[in-house]
Amino acid sequence: MRRAPTTGGGLPGDRVVAPGSVARVLVAATSRALRGDDCGDLGPPVGLSRLVGAPESVRRAAALRAAGRTALTAGQVARIDAERVAGWFADQYPDRRWPGVVLGSPHGAAAHLAVALGVPWLPAGFEVAARWSGGAVDRPDAAYEHGVDLAERLLAANPGVRVRQVHCPASRGGAAGSTVTLAVRWDALPGAYARLLADRLAPAAPVLLLHDARTWPVRDLGAGHSFQVGSPASGLDPVDFHPDARVLDQVLRAAGGDGVRWTPPELTVAAAFAEHGVESGFEHDARAWGDRHHHPLHRVVVRQPDALSAVTADLYRAWLRRAGKTGNRLVVECGRLLDPAQVLRAGLVPYWCENATRPRVAGVEWWLAGSERFSSVDVLPESPGLRSPAVAGLPQWLAVAGFGGRRRALDRGAARGYPVASVPTRRATEVLRNQPCDLPAPPPLRMADALAALRDAGAHQGLLVC
Numbered sequence: 001m002r003r004a005p006t007t008g009g010g011l012p013g014d015r016v017v018a019p020g021s022v023a024r025v026l027v028a029a030t031s032r033a034l035r036g037d038d039c040g041d042l043g044p045p046v047g048l049s050r051l052v053g054a055p056e057s058v059r060r061a062a063a064l065r066a067a068g069r070t071a072l073t074a075g076q077v078a079r080i081d082a083e084r085v086a087g088w089f090a091d092q093y094p095d096r097r098w099p100g101v102v103l104g105s106p107h108g109a110a111a112h113l114a115v116a117l118g119v120p121w122l123p124a125g126f127e128v129a130a131r132w133s134g135g136a137v138d139r140p141d142a143a144y145e146h147g148v149d150l151a152e153r154l155l156a157a158n159p160g161v162r163v164r165q166v167h168c169p170a171s172r173g174g175a176a177g178s179t180v181t182l183a184v185r186w187d188a189l190p191g192a193y194a195r196l197l198a199d200r201l202a203p204a205a206p207v208l209l210l211h212d213a214r215t216w217p218v219r220d221l222g223a224g225h226s227f228q229v230g231s232p233a234s235g236l237d238p239v240d241f242h243p244d245a246r247v248l249d250q251v252l253r254a255a256g257g258d259g260v261r262w263t264p265p266e267l268t269v270a271a272a273f274a275e276h277g278v279e280s281g282f283e284h285d286a287r288a289w290g291d292r293h294h295h296p297l298h299r300v301v302v303r304q305p306d307a308l309s310a311v312t313a314d315l316y317r318a319w320l321r322r323a324g325k326t327g328n329r330l331v332v333e334c335g336r337l338l339d340p341a342q343v344l345r346a347g348l349v350p351y352w353c354e355n356a357t358r359p360r361v362a363g364v365e366w367w368l369a370g371s372e373r374f375s376s377v378d379v380l381p382e383s384p385g386l387r388s389p390a391v392a393g394l395p396q397w398l399a400v401a402g403f404g405g406r407r408r409a410l411d412r413g414a415a416r417g418y419p420v421a422s423v424p425t426r427r428a429t430e431v432l433r434n435q436p437c438d439l440p441a442p443p444p445l446r447m448a449d450a451l452a453a454l455r456d457a458g459a460h461q462g463l464l465v466c
Contacts, residue, residue: 010081010157011072013088016128018181019070022106023123025336025425031092033115033341038433042425071129071179078153082161085126086190093120098200100447103193103286104210105276107305108338108352109312113208115340116319118444122193124278125161125185128154137177138257140264143167144219144227147180151225160188164218164275165227169255170234170241171355173386176255187281189289197289206447207290207297211278214303215271229264232274235357235390247389254387298451301464305354306363311457313351313367315450320347323442329435330374332364332400335382337414337428347438349374356384356419361392361400368403377404378435380411380428383418391419 010016017024029039072080102114102121114121130150136142147165154163164183169176197207217238220226230241240247241264249259283299290297302308313330320327325347333339334353343350351367353360368377379401384391394415401408411431414423455465 010084011076011079013085015076016072016080016085016126017088018127018129020336021127022108022336023126025338026106026108026111026121027089027092027123029338029340029425030111030114030121031094033339033344034118034120035094036341038341038345038429039339040426040429040433042429071131073131074150074153077128077130077150077182078157080128080154080157080184082126082158082184082186083190083192085184086186087192089122089126090120090192090196093196096200097202098205099202099444100205100208101197101201102208102210104208104278104300105212105302107210107212107302107308107354108333108335109305109308109350110210111338112316112340112343112350112352113312113445113450115344116316116445117447117450120196122196124282125183125276128182128184130180130182132178132180135177135180136257136261137169137174137255138252138259138261139177140167140229140262143176143180144265147182147227148225150180150182151223154182154184155224158184160190161185161224162187162279163225165225166231166275167227167229168231168234169257170236170251170388170390171231171384174255174257177257183275185277185279185282187279189282189285194289197295198293201295204294204296206451207286207295208447208450209278209283209286209297209299210308211283211299211301212274212276212305213301214274214276216274217267218269218272219265219267220269220272226269226272227265228272228275233355233357235355235359235388250389299464299466300454301466303462304363306360306367307457307461307463309352309363310367311454311461311463313349314371314457315445315453316349318453319442319445319449320349325438325442326375328375328405330368330377330404331432331435332377332379333428334380336425337380337382337423338425339429339432342429342432342435344441345437345439346432346435347441348378348432348435356381356392356397357388357390358392358396359390361396364400365396365403368400373405374403375405376407376409377401378407378409378411378431380431381414381418383414383421383423385420385422387419394418
């Protein structure tokens with residue numbers, strides 16, 4: 001039986017949270033897996049596959065129109081109720097007693113870990129896309145000015161959040177010139193989360209808090225709104241967004257901009273946690289709640305997303321083998337192309353790439369080079385929908401598949417039109433449904449075993465568990 005949906009003022013959560021944002025997809029995939037469903041009903045935010053052969057200018061214009069249709073107006077931003085959004089996330093999970101919960105930064109491996117543990121995964125923030133009429137992809141200074149007004153409206157109605165604005169043509173392409181991206185992070189444990197923990201956690205059930213510790217230069221004047229140019233998810237470094245950087249010219253040309261006008265606002269903090277970090281108030285509140293109610297909180301600090309992906313894949317392999325399975329069939333998922341339910345059904349080992357950038361694909365290559373060989377490797381590359389000097393080419397993805405012993409498969413559907421054509425999340429489901437069934441699934445993983453594996457791997461993978 002499902003709980004009644006959380007009600008209240010403000011826009012519905014499914015209207016507020018940006019379509020296709022990672023946190024939204026991961027909650028949908030995790031909640032479905034815990035109900036025994038796959039992601040066959042999850043489509044793309046907007047599909048542009050039919051425009052693969054169209055000229056660059058036509059595809060860019062179509063992408064901008066699509067982004068604008070789903071983005072919020074300034075008036076709608078003022079009506080956001082962050083508590084209602086938290087309730088929308090929490091209400092997606094079945095109404096049952098849980099042996100724990102995973103909170104924090106969005107990461108596909110965390111979703112797979114939560115499914116193996118048989119527990120919900122809930123994000124510490126969410127992404128909002130707001131309209132920017134008359135915007136320009138090569139004007140980060142103007143984006144900042146527009147974002148200040150939007151953030152003031154949002155913060156006036158939600159004093160318990162912090163807003164990080166991200167202007168990144170390298171990861172969002174031309175859409176960075178028509179919409180403003182706001183990463184909204186709770187500065188305290190939302191009431192809807194606290195209710196789920198109080199009502200649905202088993203006695204003494206642990207809480208696992210994942211914190212993405214990557215840093216980025218920001219402009220932060222202390223009013224609850226901060227601004228960053230670029231993002232770790234771009235596959236580039238902060239220096240690549242400097243006006244004199246050669247890479248920046250390539251990025252802006254691909255997005256329809258011009259480096260001559262690029263004038264970022266002055267930065268005030270050299271190294272703050274990037275957009276997917278967890279606010280200290282959220283962590284403090286979650287720990288205090290756990291202490292009061294006798295639910296231990298364990299914090300996992302991740303300096304690079306590859307580390308958690310590698311440790312989770314190793315953990316799955318050992319978990320499958322303890323259940324008498326081979327643990328020798330790997331699926332490399334990417335971005336929104338994942339399906340934890342189908343991974344369990346087929347007895348696969350999942351490795352999640354944050355995106356299709358060269359550093360992230362190199363991460364899985366290094367892990368595979370140092371791992372016991374897999375008999376089969378299936379690769380699902382998510383097309384970023386844009387061209388960037390940081391995007392991995394198909395030969396690099398083929399090299400990943402080449403680590404397979406008997407089977408080496410790069411999904412043709414995902415590769416068709418790469419890197420400019422988008423494919424829906426359900427594409428991963430369609431591919432994985434063709435894998436042989438390996439049921440029953442192993443008994444749920446114990447949190448103590450997961451924590452032991454995370455701690456053991458921490459010294460050489462770059463994880464801190466405390």
